[in-house]
Amino acid sequence: MAAAESYPDDLRYHAEHDWARIENGEARFGITWFAQDALGELVHFEPPEDGATLTKDQAYAEVESVKAVSAVIAPLSGEVLEVNRAVIDAPETVNDDPYGDGWLVRVRLTDPGEADALMDVEAYKQLLAEQG
Amino acid sequence: MQTLLRTPLYERHVALGARLVPFAGWEMPVQYEGVIPEHLAVRADSGAFDVSHMGELVVEGPRARAFLQSMLSNDLDRIGPGQAQYTLLTNEQGGIVDDLIVYELGPSRFLLIVNAANRERDLEWLRERELPETEVYDASDDYALIAVQGPRTLERLELPEAHAFTFADGEVDGIACTVNRTGYTGEQGVELLVDPDAAGELWDRVLARGVVPCGLGARDTLRLEVCYPLHGNDIGPETDAISAGLGWVCALDKDFNGVEELRRVKEAGPQRKLAAFVMEEAGIPRQGMAIVEGGEVTSGSHSPMLERGIGMGYVPAELAQPGAQLTIDVRGRPRRARVVKKPIYSREET
Numbered sequence: 218m219a220a221a222e223s224y225p226d227d228l229r230y231h232a233e234h235d236w237a238r239i240e241n242g243e244a245r246f247g248i249t250w251f252a253q254d255a256l257g258e259l260v261h262f263e264p265p266e267d268g269a270t271l272t273k274d275q276a277y278a279e280v281e282s283v284k285a286v287s288a289v290i291a292p293l294s295g296e297v298l299e300v301n302r303a304v305i306d307a308p309e310t311v312n313d314d315p316y317g318d319g320w321l322v323r324v325r326l327t328d329p330g331e332a333d334a335l336m337d338v339e340a341y342k343q344l345l346a347e348q349g
Numbered sequence: 350m351q352t353l354l355r356t357p358l359y360e361r362h363v364a365l366g367a368r369l370v371p372f373a374g375w376e377m378p379v380q381y382e383g384v385i386p387e388h389l390a391v392r393a394d395s396g397a398f399d400v401s402h403m404g405e406l407v408v409e410g411p412r413a414r415a416f417l418q419s420m421l422s423n424d425l426d427r428i429g430p431g432q433a434q435y436t437l438l439t440n441e442q443g444g445i446v447d448d449l450i451v452y453e454l455g456p457s458r459f460l461l462i463v464n465a466a467n468r469e470r471d472l473e474w475l476r477e478r479e480l481p482e483t484e485v486y487d488a489s490d491d492y493a494l495i496a497v498q499g500p501r502t503l504e505r506l507e508l509p510e511a512h513a514f515t516f517a518d519g520e521v522d523g524i525a526c527t528v529n530r531t532g533y534t535g536e537q538g539v540e541l542l543v544d545p546d547a548a549g550e551l552w553d554r555v556l557a558r559g560v561v562p563c564g565l566g567a568r569d570t571l572r573l574e575v576c577y578p579l580h581g582n583d584i585g586p587e588t589d590a591i592s593a594g595l596g597w598v599c600a601l602d603k604d605f606n607g608v609e610e611l612r613r614v615k616e617a618g619p620q621r622k623l624a625a626f627v628m629e630e631a632g633i634p635r636q637g638m639a640i641v642e643g644g645e646v647t648s649g650s651h652s653p654m655l656e657r658g659i660g661m662g663y664v665p666a667e668l669a670q671p672g673a674q675l676t677i678d679v680r681g682r683p684r685r686a687r688v689v690k691k692p693i694y695s696r697e698e699t
């Protein structure tokens with residue numbers, strides 16, 4: 218069951234419709250409700266390798282629906298500590314719960330200061346309104 | 350930018366919340382609720398598709414049958430009035446100008462339901478070659494077409510059983526239509542030809558009977574699971590019917606455009622064949638991806654029934670055998686696939 222549209226206020230947002238939940242020098246990354254809705258039900262998650270180095274603003278993974286494939290952009294730079302196996306096994310988890318069980322990777326941030334360049338929820342909602 | 354055409358059901362698609370996309374010059378619904386639930390509805394119950402974008406060409410006149418016999422690959426003499434036939438419009442090289450269903454309206458009158466993208470080319474093709482006393486015209490504006498497909502279709506629409514590839518006048522809730530026993534999903538079902546002015550009400554009645562509205566996204570995954578070729582992807586003017594596995598719709602004992610070349614390919618055996626495959630590793634094949642052993646994916650997607658990637662593509666004939674291993678280049682990642690017998694999905698095997 219697809220989730221209702223929402224944008225939590227405790228996340229940082231990237232213009233490519235990605236989010237980061239930052240805690241103690243680590244972060245979880247995922248895609249926003251808007252991104253999963255645009256794709257439709259996900260049927261494949263192509264993850265990065267454990268330990269991979271992610272660079273802010275660059276693609277680190279792919280998500281696919283029946284009709285479309287989309288690169289997933291890293292909102293921040295870091296090293297992959299963990300890939301969410303639950304999403305590999307059941308990609309629709311992202312549709313069901315994009316900010317909770319549908320997170321994609323957990324990373325150790327290499328430059329936490331980069332977060333200053335991300336949007337807060339109000340700025341992201343403003344971006345969506347302008348794109349809409 | 351060319352203005353997109355809209356079917357008589359356009360407002361209904363918008364009201365249903367469909368995602369609309371450009372397709373062959375038309376603004377068409379790709380999905381309503383989602384490709385997967387729509388696909389599953391057709392496999393388990395019944396789904397309705399607006400396929401009014403498809404072209405309807407009429408060929409009539411005393412020599413219409415003889416004319417079409419020389420233009421189409423299948424043997425038209427095997428059908429009579431009230432019957433239909435899947436067939437190919439071939440070129441002189443044996444390539445496929447279009448694949449279509451021909452309906453024998455009467456002894457000297459035939460309806461051809463053709464791919465939307467090929468409607469104008471087909472019309473031109475036939476007109477350039479038509480015989481004296483044979484008239485070919487585009488009747489597409491006279492018809493809307495609603496496909497209703499799935500095992501519970503007849504029950505939901507209260508339509509009588511009938512043989513596949515037949516058609517007859519009928520009605521749903523008093524709305525007159527021609528009920529064609531044809532489809533593009535591998536399921537039992539009908540395609541309802543209806544006056545454009547009555548199409549909206551027919552659509553409403555069909556949905557009111559519990560049939561799920563389905564978009565072109567599900568239509569594509571449904572046809573791919575049962576290995577129905579899509580013109581423009583899997584077959585085209587540069588591919589021949591024998592290599593495409595469509596020899597069964599080619600009457601090689603009659604004369605039609607390209608028959609000599611098709612006989613030659615059949616005799617020699619095709620060098621490449623259109624194979625169906627299932628992914629053995631994660632990853633979804635897509636049209637245009639390279640097959641490492643030689644060839645290219647012509648159609649690829651996720652199979653909602655198998656819950657894995659599936660596809661078709663032309664491969665060297667010796668690899669077009671069930672069990673053969675292929676490697677699909679998924680954006681630089683080699684992923685294993687296995688050739689399977691067509692269709693990829695059938696009800697009996699699951």
